[in-house]
Structures are given as C-alpha cells and as structure tokens.
Amino acid sequence: MTDTTTRGLIPLPLPAARALLLAGGIATAASAFLAWTWTSEFPGDLTISGYPGGLQWLTFIAGLLTTVFALAAYDIRGLRGLIPARNNAPLVLTALGGFGVTWYTVVSIAAELGGLANLEPGGWVAAIASLLPVIGAFALPEPRTASAKGNLKAYLAKPDGIPAPAPLSPWVERAIITVATIVGLAVFTYGIDTEYGELFVGYLIVVVFAVWAMHTAGLNDRFSRIVARNRSFTLAMGFAAAIAFPFTQTNDHYANIGVNILIFGTVALGLNIVVGLAGLLDLGYVAFLGVGAYTAALVSGSEFSRFSGVHFPFWAAALTGAAASLVFGVLIGAPTLRLRGDYLAIVTLGFGEIFRIAVNNLDGDSGPDLTNGPNGIPAIPDLKFFGFNLGDAHDIAGFTLGRFANYYLLMVLIMAIVVLVYTRAADSRIGRSWIAIREDETAATAMGINGFRVKLIAFALGATLAGLAGTVSAHVTYSVVPTPYQFAGSTPPNSAFLLAAVVLGGMGTVAGPILGAALLYLLPEKLVFLQDKSLLAFGIALILLMRFRPEGIIANRRRQLEFHETGQLDVPETTTLTGEPAAVTKAGA
Amino acid sequence: MSTMTTPVLEARNVTMRFGGLTAVRSVDFTVNAGEIVGLIGPNGAGKTTFFNCLTGLYVPTEGTVTYQGTVLPPKPHLVTKAGIARTFQNIRLFANMTVLENVLVGRHTRTKEGLWSALLRGPGFKKAEKASEERAMELLEFIGLEAKRDHLARNLPYGEQRKLEIARALASEPGLLLLDEPTAGMNPQETRATEELVFAIRDMGVAVLLIEHDMRFVFNLSDRVAVLVQGEKLVEGTSEVVQADERVIAAYLGEPFDGDPGATEAAGADAADAQSTTSTKGEGQ
Ligand SMILES: Nc1ncnc2c1ncn2[C@@H]1O[C@H](COP(=O)(O)OP(=O)(O)OP(=O)(O)O)[C@@H](O)[C@H]1O
Ligand SMILES: [Mg+2]
Numbered sequence: 001m002t003d004t005t006t007r008g009l010i011p012l013p014l015p016a017a018r019a020l021l022l023a024g025g026i027a028t029a030a031s032a033f034l035a036w037t038w039t040s041e042f043p044g045d046l047t048i049s050g051y052p053g054g055l056q057w058l059t060f061i062a063g064l065l066t067t068v069f070a071l072a073a074y075d076i077r078g079l080r081g082l083i084p085a086r087n088n089a090p091l092v093l094t095a096l097g098g099f100g101v102t103w104y105t106v107v108s109i110a111a112e113l114g115g116l117a118n119l120e121p122g123g124w125v126a127a128i129a130s131l132l133p134v135i136g137a138f139a140l141p142e143p144r145t146a147s148a149k150g151n152l153k154a155y156l157a158k159p160d161g162i163p164a165p166a167p168l169s170p171w172v173e174r175a176i177i178t179v180a181t182i183v184g185l186a187v188f189t190y191g192i193d194t195e196y197g198e199l200f201v202g203y204l205i206v207v208v209f210a211v212w213a214m215h216t217a218g219l220n221d222r223f224s225r226i227v228a229r230n231r232s233f234t235l236a237m238g239f240a241a242a243i244a245f246p247f248t249q250t251n252d253h254y255a256n257i258g259v260n261i262l263i264f265g266t267v268a269l270g271l272n273i274v275v276g277l278a279g280l281l282d283l284g285y286v287a288f289l290g291v292g293a294y295t296a297a298l299v300s301g302s303e304f305s306r307f308s309g310v311h312f313p314f315w316a317a318a319l320t321g322a323a324a325s326l327v328f329g330v331l332i333g334a335p336t337l338r339l340r341g342d343y344l345a346i347v348t349l350g351f352g353e354i355f356r357i358a359v360n361n362l363d364g365d366s367g368p369d370l371t372n373g374p375n376g377i378p379a380i381p382d383l384k385f386f387g388f389n390l391g392d393a394h395d396i397a398g399f400t401l402g403r404f405a406n407y408y409l410l411m412v413l414i415m416a417i418v419v420l421v422y423t424r425a426a427d428s429r430i431g432r433s434w435i436a437i438r439e440d441e442t443a444a445t446a447m448g449i450n451g452f453r454v455k456l457i458a459f460a461l462g463a464t465l466a467g468l469a470g471t472v473s474a475h476v477t478y479s480v481v482p483t484p485y486q487f488a489g490s491t492p493p494n495s496a497f498l499l500a501a502v503v504l505g506g507m508g509t510v511a512g513p514i515l516g517a518a519l520l521y522l523l524p525e526k527l528v529f530l531q532d533k534s535l536l537a538f539g540i541a542l543i544l545l546m547r548f549r550p551e552g553i554i555a556n557r558r559r560q561l562e563f564h565e566t567g568q569l570d571v572p573e574t575t576t577l578t579g580e581p582a583a584v585t586k587a588g589a
Numbered sequence: 590m591s592t593m594t595t596p597v598l599e600a601r602n603v604t605m606r607f608g609g610l611t612a613v614r615s616v617d618f619t620v621n622a623g624e625i626v627g628l629i630g631p632n633g634a635g636k637t638t639f640f641n642c643l644t645g646l647y648v649p650t651e652g653t654v655t656y657q658g659t660v661l662p663p664k665p666h667l668v669t670k671a672g673i674a675r676t677f678q679n680i681r682l683f684a685n686m687t688v689l690e691n692v693l694v695g696r697h698t699r700t701k702e703g704l705w706s707a708l709l710r711g712p713g714f715k716k717a718e719k720a721s722e723e724r725a726m727e728l729l730e731f732i733g734l735e736a737k738r739d740h741l742a743r744n745l746p747y748g749e750q751r752k753l754e755i756a757r758a759l760a761s762e763p764g765l766l767l768l769d770e771p772t773a774g775m776n777p778q779e780t781r782a783t784e785e786l787v788f789a790i791r792d793m794g795v796a797v798l799l800i801e802h803d804m805r806f807v808f809n810l811s812d813r814v815a816v817l818v819q820g821e822k823l824v825e826g827t828s829e830v831v832q833a834d835e836r837v838i839a840a841y842l843g844e845p846f847d848g849d850p851g852a853t854e855a856a857g858a859d860a861a862d863a864q865s866t867t868s869t870k871g872e873g874q
Binding site: 436 | 665669677684694700702703707708714758
C-alpha cells in the first residue's frame with residue numbers, strides 16, 4: 001500500500017497479515033481436536049483428543065469459516081464470490097467469532113471448574129490459535145481516520161455500491177435457495193437441540209458473527225435478490241424445511257419447543273398486521289390468544305369445562321375460537337381505535353389486563369362460573385383427525401413422530417394460513433390503506449380512507465389470527481390457565497414479548513416476527529441460569545438493538561431506507577409490500 | 590360552456606372558532622364548474638383553516654358546505670368520496686411508500702376491493718388492481734413522474750413531491766381540487782410548470798380552488814380571486830378588480846391589524862413581482 005493513510009491498526013505487512021489470518025483460521029479449527037480440559041465435569045466432554053465435542057465443534061466451524069474467508073481474500077478461484085464487497089469486515093468478523101467462542105469456552109472452563117489449572121495444554125493452544133486471526137485481521141490495511149472509533153468502524157463497515165452480480169440461471173438460483181434452506185434448517189435445529197446454556201451461548205456467538213460477516217460481505221443482499229426473484233419457490237422451501245424439522249428430532253421435547261415457537265411466531269405475525277402494517281401500538285394483544293385458547297378449551301370436551309358435554313371437532317373449535325377472538329377484537333377495538341398513539345397503547349394495555357383478571361375471577365365465587373378461575377380448564381382431550389390421534393406417537397416412514405411433533409405439523413399448517421393471509425392482505429388495497437394510516441393518518445383520511453374502519457379491520461384480523469393460534473395452543477398444553485396472558489413476564493407469550501418479537505425481528509416483514517419469536521422463546525428456555533434476570537437481559541438487548549439496528553434483524557426494505565438514508569430501493573421490479581417471505585429458512589440463518 | 594355557471598361548491602356562512610379566536614368568520618363562497626379560483630390573504634388569515642372546514646378536517650362551528658347540491662358531512666373520507674380532493678400546505682405524502690403506491694392510495698374511494706377479495710384473490714381482484722395501476726400510471730405520466738414509480742416518496746426532490754401530491758389527489762377523480770400553496774418552495778421554472786399543470790387539470794374538467802402567496806401566479810391563473818383577511822372575506826372578483834382594491838393593499842401592508850406579525854411580512858398585492866414565499870406556518874394542514 002503506497003497510501004500512508006491506509007494501513008493496519010497493528011503494524012504488519014499485508015502478506016504477513018493475510019498469512020496470519022489463514023494460518024490462524026486453520027490452527028483454530030485444528031485446536032478443536034485437542035483436549036481442552038481434564039475432566040468431563042464441564043458439559044460436552046472436552047477431554048478427548050482427536051475428536052471435537054460440544055463447544056469445540058463451534059470453534060471448529062468458526063475456524064473453518066475464517067479459513068474460507070481468508071482464502072477468498074486471496075482471490076482463490078471459486079471462492080472469490082464469497083466476498084462480493086471485497087472488504088475486510090467479513091475477515092474481521094469471522095476471526096472475532098472464532099475468538100469469541102473459543103475464549104468464552106476457555107474462560108467458562110476456568111470459571112466453572114475453579115481456576116486456570118483445569119485447562120489442558122490443548123485449551124491454551126486453542127486460545128492462542130484463535131487470537132492469531134484477530135491480530136491478522138486488524139493488521140489488514142484500512143483508511144485511517146482521526147478518531148479511534150472511526151478506525152474501528154472502518155473494520156466493520158459494509159461498503160455502499162457493491163457491484164451487481166451477473167445474473168444466474170434460474171436453476172442455479174434455486175439450487176442456492178435449496179442449499180441455504182438446508183443449511184438454515186441445520187443451524188436452526190442445532191440451536192433448538194443445544195442441551196446446556198454454555199453451548200447455546202457459544203452457538204449464538206458463532207451465528208451472530210457469521211451472519212454479520214455475510215451481511216458485510218454483501219452475501220445477504222445477494223441472497224435477498226435471489227429470493228425476490230423466486231418468492232414462491234423460497235416460500236415452498238421454507239415450508240418444506242418447517243415440515244422436515246420434526247423428522248430430524250429424536251426427542252419429543254425439542255418438538256415441543258418447536259411447536260411453542262410456531263404458536264408464538266404465528267401470534268407475533270398476527271400482531272405484525274396491527275403494529276407493523278397499521279401502526280397501532282397494541283399492548284394487550286396476548287388477550288386474543290387467551291380468548292381463542294379458552295374458547296377452544298370450553299368447547300372441546302374437557303370434563304372440567306363449563307360446557308363439558310360439548311365436544312366440537314377441531315375445525316369447529318378452531319372456527320369458534322377465532323370467531324370469539326374476532327368478536328372481542330371488534331368489541332375492544334370499536335371504542336379504543338378512535339384514540340391515537342399513546343392513548344391507544346394505554347387503553348389496550350388496560351383491556352389486556354382486564355381479560356386476565358376477568359378470567360381469574362369467573363370462577364363461580366367472584367363472578368359467574370365460566371373459567372374455573374386460577375385453576376383454569378385442565379384435561380383438554382387430544383385432537384383426532386380421521387382416527388389419527390395427535391396425542392399418540394406414530395411411525396411414519398421409519399421416523400417416530402411424537403405427540404408434540406404431531407401438533408407441530410398442525411401448527412405449520414396454521415402458520416401457513418397466517419403467512420398467506422398476511423402477505424395477501426399486505427399487498428392489496430386494504431394493506432396500502434393500513435400503511436397509509438401508519439404513515440400519516442390525516443393525509444390518509446383526506447385521501448378517502450375511513451381511518452376508523454380500516455383500523456378496526458386490522459385490529460379484528462389480528463385478533464382472529466391470534467385466536468386461531470390459541471385454539472391449537474390449548475390442545476398442545478392440555479390445559480388453559482390465566483397466568484400466561486399477562487402484559488409482561490419472563491416467559492413467552494405475553495404482550496411485551498410479542499411486541500418485542502415483532503420489533504426485534506423486523507416490523508412489517510414475514511420472516512422477522514417469526515425469527516424474533518424463535519429467539520425470544522429460545523433465550524429463556526436455554527439460558528436458565530439467567531433466571532429472573534432474563535427480563536433485564538432482554539431490556540438491555542432491546543436497547544442495544546434499537547440503537548444499532550432500529551429496523552430489526554430482518555429489515556423491511558422500506559424501513560431500511562427510513563432509518564439509513566440511502567438512495568434507492570434494491571429490488572424495484574417487485575411490488576409486494578412485505579419484506580422477505582423466506583419464512584422458516586431465514587429463521588435459521 | 591354551459592357548465593360555467595353551475596356551482597360545484599357552495600360554502601354558506603362558514604365560521605370556525607378556536608376558543609376565543611375566530612379563524613374564519615361567516616364566509617360565503619362559491620366555486621363554479623370549470624373555474625380556477627384563487628384564495629389569497631396575509632399569513633394567519635384563515636385560508637388553510639377554511640380549506641380544512643371545506644374538507645371535513647375541521648367541523649365548522651357554524652355554516653354548511655354543499656358540493657353539487659348536497660350538503661357535505663364533516664368527515665374527510667366522505668368529502669373525498671363526494672368528489673373534493675386536496676393537497677396540503679406542508680406536504681403530507683406517505684413518505685415511506687413508493688410514488689406509485691401513493692397514487693394507488695389516492696384511488697381508494699374509486700375502488701372497493703375489501704379484505705375478502707384480497708385474501709381470495711379472485712379474477713375480480715386482479716382486474717381491479719390492474720386497472721388501478723394503469724390509471725395511476727396515467728396520472729404519473731400526466732405529471733411526468735412515471736420514471737420514478739418505484740422511488741420512495743421521501744426521496745423525491747421538493748418540487749416533485751408537490752406534483753406527486755397533486756397526482757395523488759387527482760387519483761380520487763375529484764370534481765374540485767383544492768391546492769394549498771402549490772408553489773411554496775418552488776423555483777421560478779417549477780412555478781411556471783405548475784401553472785401549466787393547473788390549466789391542464791382545469792381542462793380535464795376539474796374545478797380548482799387554490800391558496801397562494803405568489804401573486805403573479807394567482808392573478809395569471811385565476812378566473813376569480815377572493816381575499817381573506819382576519820377570517821373574513823374582504824373582496825372577491827376578477828384579478829383586475831382585486832388588484833385595484835385599496836383595502837387589499839392596506840390589508841397586506843398590515844395597517845388595520847394589531848398583533849398579526851405575519852401580515853406585515855407579506856408583500857403588497859400590487860408588488861406582484863415580489864414572489865413572496867413567506868414562512869409557511871406549521872399549522873398542521
Ligand atoms: N387547530 C387550531 N387551533 C387553534 N388555532 C388554530 C388552529 N388552526 C389554525 N389556528 C389559527 O387560526 C388562524 C388562521 O390560521 P391558518 O393556518 O388558517 O392561516 P393561513 O391563512 O393558512 O396562513 P398561512 O398563509 O400562513 O398559511 C391562525 O391564527 C392560527 O393560529
Ligand atoms: Mg395556510
């Protein structure tokens with residue numbers, strides 16, 4: 001580099017920096033095969049030489065990613081395309097990912113087993129090996145600015161104006177989507193199947209840095225372009241992946257996590273109509289899930305139900321639950337939707353709490369007997385379709401599908417319906433009027449939109465979809481009780497978590513709320529050691545996210561432009577209002 | 590044309606009070622079919638408030654507004670449905686929607702596909718969406734923004750935003766178009782282009798009522814000009830009549846008022862050259 005203002009933060013010649021990256025990446029991956037500690041007390045058994053275990057797999061993968069990106073930086077043919085932006089950020093980020101997960105492991109070993117003495121030489125080797133690529137990455141030349149912060153930023157920056165890729169043949173594009181779906185499913189399944197908190201933290205470190213690296217490399221943009229050209233194919237692949245998930249599980253516990261994520265995600269997607277499209281801040285949304293669940297519980301033949309003689313088939317119970325939610329949505333919406341902004345938020349918060357408290361008191365003592373109060377309605381019988389009992393395990397083509405896997409598949413169907421409703425409604429006259437109301441209510445009414453009416457439709461539609469999800473959730477959990485339907489709590493679903501899932505994942509997109517729901521469900525599930533501090537952790541995480549990526553993890557193309565002043569739409573030829581329909585694939589990526 | 594004297598809009602005795610302040614006082618006003626009418630007055634005279642009374646954004650304290658013989662309910666969406674469309678003094682586009690989507694929202698009252706048809710996507714839905722898009726593209730061609738259909742409204746230059754607002758209003762197929770300071774912030778070329786645009790709109794058979802501070806623009810365009818001062822209609826007549834009226838000059842020079850700072854800033858009515866792009870107050874509409 002002749003330019004003196006362009007040099008590395010760590011003074012090393014460019015060839016040395018690159019060599020260090022490559023060698024460090026290989027060494028990191030290799031160090032995963034050593035023994036890191038002497039005792040198998042640390043979860044995952046990191047004592048075996050010659051084969052990685054637990055967190056060592058993550059170090060191995062991170063080391064491999066660093067190596068691959070380092071080779072791509074050498075302009076190796078066939079790997080060049082991995083960094084379309086030709087920048088250093090992907091190298092820096094993968095190096096940091098490997099460093100992060102390895103040091104996290106090493107420090108955890110020392111902390112949990114009580115001292116550095118518990119590290120075998122292999123642990124020290126891994127720590128040093130994973131530091132090398134970081135040194136190499138920060139020795140790569142970058143333009144120097146006046147401030148230290150500016151210097152660091154340059155290493156993480158994604159350049160503007162990445163050259164557009166040469167068009168690929170449709171078959172290649174579909175192959176890419178297929179591979180991405182499979183990788184996404186594998187990554188997602190791995191996350192759900194992590195058995196202990198340390199592994200999940202390590203998993204998050206690797207996934208976050210890997211996705212971030214791909215983003216700065218320009219790969220995510222390229223992928224969304226391909227997705228935009230193959231929307232229906234991507235959607236089909238996403239659902240294929242979602243259906244494939246239970247077949248990858250041997251333990252029904254993980255299918256239970258899956259079905260809960262789907263319920264949570266479906267409700268979040270319904271809330272996204274209200275919040276993301278129509279811009280109505282609803283803080284009591286979980287009540288509609290509750291209405292659906294309680295209605296289904298009442299009419300599905302539980303002997304503890306007030307109407308214990310009534311046993312509707314599922315389709316009728318689902319319709320009744322959805323209809324009850326619809327009625328409640330209209331009843332609550334009609335008086336409140338004349339309010340704007342903060343007032344609406346406060347009133348919906350109040351109605352949400354009223355639902356929970358009312359259900360708590362409709363026990364025959366404090367009020368009419370309907371819901372059994374705090375005891376709820378237990379013993380809701382399992383669903384049967386044509387003699388197929390969802391409560392029993394079934395063998396299908398050599399795979400055993402347990403109870404939760406059955407419900408998971410039912411929930412995939414419900415989510416497919418909700419995704420379809422969301423995308424179709426968003427891309428239509430009514431969807432445009434929701435967005436217009438969100439953008440400027442006065443101007444929207446002056447363009448002839450009956451603001452109250454379209455807001456009520458959004459509110460009622462959101463309520464109906466939540467109610468529909470609630471009918472399944474009542475059967476999955478065997479019983480309904482009032483406690484989950486609160487404003488805020490440390491486990492999903494509750495209104496605050498639902499809203500957080502929408503905002504965190506990306507308002508106004510399909511994949512965003514589902515991804516947000518998956519994350520928010522998995523975090524308290526996996527990080528049990530956080531316990532009651534988990535709410536605090538979420539608060540901090542949300543603040544950080546809103547500071548650095550206000551549009552959410554998956555950006556709606558219009559939101560992205562709103563928060564980052566760039567010029568043009570990426571994909572002008574498509575006219576849908578939603579972001580990326582890569583529903584479940586993206587959730588894993 | 591025989592329609593020249595048919596009134597489209599008739600405001601009778603419109604009064605708007607905000608607490609103790611009477612922003613519009615007993616204004617009678619008529620716009621005939623095929624006319625371009627100008628509404629001028631110093632800052633704070635109540636012009637925008639009067640527009641808001643006509644379009645239902647404000648419920649007038651007293652008085653009625655009649656459009657083509659029927660009394661309008663004071664609800665903005667019903668007014669638009671009846672056939673009155675408007676633009677805003679401080680542009681109110683849907684900033685994060687594309688140019689095309691903005692115009693499509695303008696089509697709202699002339700289409701009727703509801704939620705069911707959007708979900709079921711029958712042939713009727715597709716046909717209606719296609720027709721709407723075609724009509725919207727025609728309008729974009731009319732104002733010369735067809736090449737920018739997929740740009741976000743917020744990324745357009747100021748002059749194009751004003752034009753887009755007009756296209757969005759026209760999309761509702763109005764019989765009367767209300768323009769609130771359509772040339773505010775424009776350079777002289779853009780102002781001239783807007784003049785052509787307003788004539789073209791009139792030639793489409795749409796009556797136009799416009800508020801403007803650019804006197805040359807108003808007097809060039811308007812068949813009739815009304816002057817609003819402190820909420821009251823002071824003079825109404827052809828350009829010549831209004832330009833010659835001494836009370837108008839006095840009003841603009843600010844003599845008879847006390848405590849209206851905006852009035853003294855405005856240029857005199859005779860000083861038509863002084864293109865007064867006076868501070869447009871952020872009064873919402
Ligand atoms: N919603 C409101 N509440 C109280 N006062 C208002 C309201 N809207 C307008 N006013 C007052 O009514 C008067 C007339 O305002 P208006 O905006 O109609 O004037 P204008 O003629 O449009 O002026 P400009 O040329 O500056 O746009 C002003 O004194 C304004 O402060
Ligand atoms: Mg005004």
